Amino acid sequence: MSVTELRPRTPAETRLIQLAEAQGENENARRPAIEALRREGLPTRKVEAWHYTDLRQLMGKRLGSDDAVEALRESGETLLEPLLQGSAVVDLDAPEAAHLPNGVTGSASAGEADWKTTPNRLDRSIDTVRAMNAAFGAASATIDVAAGTHLDHALELRPATGLKSHAFTTVTIGEKAEATIVERLDGGTTGAPSTGVNMLHVGAGANVLWIVDQEKGLDSSHLGQLSVRLEADSVFRLFVLNAGGGFVRYEVHTDVVGEGADVQIRGVNLLHAGQHVDVTTTLNHTVAHTTATETFRNVVTGGHGVFQGIIKVARGAQKTDAKMACNSLLLSDEGDFSAKPELEIFADDVQCGHGATAGEIDADHLFYLMSRGIPGDQARALLIKAFVAEVVEELEVEAIEDALETRIEAWLEANIR
Amino acid sequence: MLEIKNLHARVADEGTEILRGVDLTVNDGEIAAIMGPNGSGKSTLSYILAGREDYEVTEGDILYNGESILEMEPDERAASGLFLAFQYPLEIPGVATMTFLKTALNAQRKARDEDELTTPEFMRRVKAAAGDLKINPEMLKRPLNVGFSGGEKKRAEILQMALLEPKLCVMDETDSGLDIDALKIVADGVNALRSPERSFLVITHYQRLLDYIVPDTVHVLSNGRIVKTGDKDLALQLEREGYSQIIEEAA
Numbered sequence: 241m242s243v244t245e246l247r248p249r250t251p252a253e254t255r256l257i258q259l260a261e262a263q264g265e266n267e268n269a270r271r272p273a274i275e276a277l278r279r280e281g282l283p284t285r286k287v288e289a290w291h292y293t294d295l296r297q298l299m300g301k302r303l304g305s306d307d308a309v310e311a312l313r314e315s316g317e318t319l320l321e322p323l324l325q326g327s328a329v330v331d332l333d334a335p336e337a338a339h340l341p342n343g344v345t346g347s348a349s350a351g352e353a354d355w356k357t358t359p360n361r362l363d364r365s366i367d368t369v370r371a372m373n374a375a376f377g378a379a380s381a382t383i384d385v386a387a388g389t390h391l392d393h394a395l396e397l398r399p400a401t402g403l404k405s406h407a408f409t410t411v412t413i414g415e416k417a418e419a420t421i422v423e424r425l426d427g428g429t430t431g432a433p434s435t436g437v438n439m440l441h442v443g444a445g446a447n448v449l450w451i452v453d454q455e456k457g458l459d460s461s462h463l464g465q466l467s468v469r470l471e472a473d474s475v476f477r478l479f480v481l482n483a484g485g486g487f488v489r490y491e492v493h494t495d496v497v498g499e500g501a502d503v504q505i506r507g508v509n510l511l512h513a514g515q516h517v518d519v520t521t522t523l524n525h526t527v528a529h530t531t532a533t534e535t536f537r538n539v540v541t542g543g544h545g546v547f548q549g550i551i552k553v554a555r556g557a558q559k560t561d562a563k564m565a566c567n568s569l570l571l572s573d574e575g576d577f578s579a580k581p582e583l584e585i586f587a588d589d590v591q592c593g594h595g596a597t598a599g600e601i602d603a604d605h606l607f608y609l610m611s612r613g614i615p616g617d618q619a620r621a622l623l624i625k626a627f628v629a630e631v632v633e634e635l636e637v638e639a640i641e642d643a644l645e646t647r648i649e650a651w652l653e654a655n656i657r
Numbered sequence: 658m659l660e661i662k663n664l665h666a667r668v669a670d671e672g673t674e675i676l677r678g679v680d681l682t683v684n685d686g687e688i689a690a691i692m693g694p695n696g697s698g699k700s701t702l703s704y705i706l707a708g709r710e711d712y713e714v715t716e717g718d719i720l721y722n723g724e725s726i727l728e729m730e731p732d733e734r735a736a737s738g739l740f741l742a743f744q745y746p747l748e749i750p751g752v753a754t755m756t757f758l759k760t761a762l763n764a765q766r767k768a769r770d771e772d773e774l775t776t777p778e779f780m781r782r783v784k785a786a787a788g789d790l791k792i793n794p795e796m797l798k799r800p801l802n803v804g805f806s807g808g809e810k811k812r813a814e815i816l817q818m819a820l821l822e823p824k825l826c827v828m829d830e831t832d833s834g835l836d837i838d839a840l841k842i843v844a845d846g847v848n849a850l851r852s853p854e855r856s857f858l859v860i861t862h863y864q865r866l867l868d869y870i871v872p873d874t875v876h877v878l879s880n881g882r883i884v885k886t887g888d889k890d891l892a893l894q895l896e897r898e899g900y901s902q903i904i905e906e907a908a
Contacts, residue, residue, distance in 0.1 A: 279880055334882055441775055594801035604747055605709075607707075607709055607710070607731060608746075608747045608749070609749075609757070610708075610730065610732040611707045611708070611730035611731045611732075611735055611743075611765075612735055612765075612821065613732050613735035613761050613762075613764045613765035613768065613821065614732055614755075614764045615730075615732045615764060619732070622752055622756075622757075623749070623751075623752070625751070626749065626750065626751025626800075627751060628751075629751045630751040633751075637786075
């Protein structure tokens with residue numbers, strides 16, 4: 241018989257269970273996940289995966305009041321233009337209703353969300369994000385892009401808003417297919433959490449660009465996860481834009497299982513006062529001859545930012561070439577950014593590296609621009625934009641760069657003086 | 658155009674005094690050369706003229722067209738017609754060269770209550786100036802100065818100068834790192850800008866540059882002061898005899 245020591249429940253944990261139970265539908269399927277959360281609670285900071293993001297405290301702030309459930313019911317739908325023109329929009333609570341291009345199918349899957357595996361190897365015996373996703377009765381959607389399909393336009397995935405803003409989405413990209421997928425995380429002005437778990441399978445020789453555009457309201461909490469499996473010679477490119485949200489955790493876990501596969505992760509986190517934004521990634525190289533690059537650029541005018549990134553190279557994964565960088569521009573004493581890049585390497589013939597920097601606007605750069613007649617505020621804005629534009633430009637798709645730069649400029653204009 | 662009066666300045670953080678009473682006048686249309694050994698304060702003088710914050714003026718004044726510029730921000734000085742060609746032009750990743758040029762040009766025009774340039778007019782000017790300086794247009798598609806060779810950077814500085822049409826051009830060791838061909842191109846660019854309304858302060862170690870950009874006056878800066886002033890022959894004398902001889906005589 242095992243003895244489980246039960247910690248006293250915090251108000252946030254109690255409230256979370258209440259909220260999950262109040263979801264109403266499909267309770268039997270959700271019951272095991274709810275029980276797991278009840279048993280394990282929320283992770284403390286002693287759990288390495290959550291060291292910089294104290295979920296109990298952050299959730300506590302947001303779930304303390306009795307209004308949470310009511311507020312959830314009241315939140316309405318918003319009509320959004322797609323991030324990229326011409327995108328096929330998939331509402332994740334009704335994927336079968338989407339007008340999808342040839343070669344793409346969408347369906348609602350009956351099965352419960354998969355929360356039994358723990359892709360974040362630093363988490364506890366249960367995967368916190370997935371368990372919450374399942375406990376809240378995430379709507380399961382399956383999207384398949386057939387082998388050899390080249391999509392001209394992006395697919396934009398939108399989770400439902402309000403009570404049902406919990407999605408479990410399985411996306412399969414067939415062999416040699418090419419697709420751009422936008423995960424649009426918008427709206428949400430209530431403190432109750434939304435969750436989104438994505439399982440992406442990239443077939444051999446396929447090429448996927450996944451864009452996360454997270455611009456949720458400042459009162460909202462979001463827990464997201466993207467788990468990716470890459471077959472041989474496939475390319476997975478990810479761009480994460482965090483330009484909103486009160487409390488956001490986005491996890492990316494890639495398993496590179498086929499030789500010749502390439503992962504390119506780029507991201508921009510824009511933070512101001514009152515926010516907590518955490519991006520946590522695992523790059524897992526299990527076979528030889530794979531490559532990965534990861535760069536995050538953070539602009540901090542306030543709030544707390546977190547980046548945790550680990551590159552794991554298995555014993556047999558020789559010739560892995562993986563680089564990771566996290567650069568933060570700290571524009572105020574009010575904000576901070578915690579970066580924890582890590583390497584865990586068991587192969588002896590690899591090239592891996594990581595670096596993290598944090599600093600202010602370069603005074604020499606500023607002087608140079610001003611000496612040409614550009615006023616200080618304008619010069620600073622130019623330099624901040626340049627700092628993030630560098631990673632956006634690496635996408636090398638003009639329409640997508642423009643769309644993202646428009647979102648970023650809107651944020652900069654609203655938040656930099 | 659420019660009157661520097663008993664200028665004393667130090668590094669703001671450390672308090673080390675670098676300029677110890679510089680007196681210098683540059684008239685309209687004049688090309689004045691400042692020569693001096695390493696550590697004499699030449700670059701400091703150029704930075705102080707442009708308004709860099711790292712230095713603190715403790716005494717004296719800088720008058721530009723009769724008015725003190727000490728309280729002006731670098732961008733205000735630029736808009737009023739002052740230009741510093743950097744000894745080491747900075748690479749700024751992420752800022753497209755053309756965006757930078759247009760932003761600078763229009764910011765200055767705005768500060769002077771002039772209309773912004775239309776894009777075609779702007780392009781025409783850049784193309785013409787780049788052609789004169791034998792700058793490959795492909796270079797201008799890159800981020801500002803990123804990946805430029807030393808010579809390309811110096812030419813890009815002169816391109817900026819030609820576009821911004823300043824009235825007082827301060828050139829900080831523009832000849833350093835240039836081979837003789839590049840030096841000629843840069844000098845031609847500068848000479849093309851000579852006019853009765855435009856003055857130059859050319860800072861250099863070596864007399865060589867002054868064969869191509871012929872100065873009206875030559876000033877020797879040593880230990881934070883102008884110790885000797887002459888015409889272009891002074892530069893030749895410095896080349897022959899070295900700095901120490903002349904500095905000793907002056908002392």
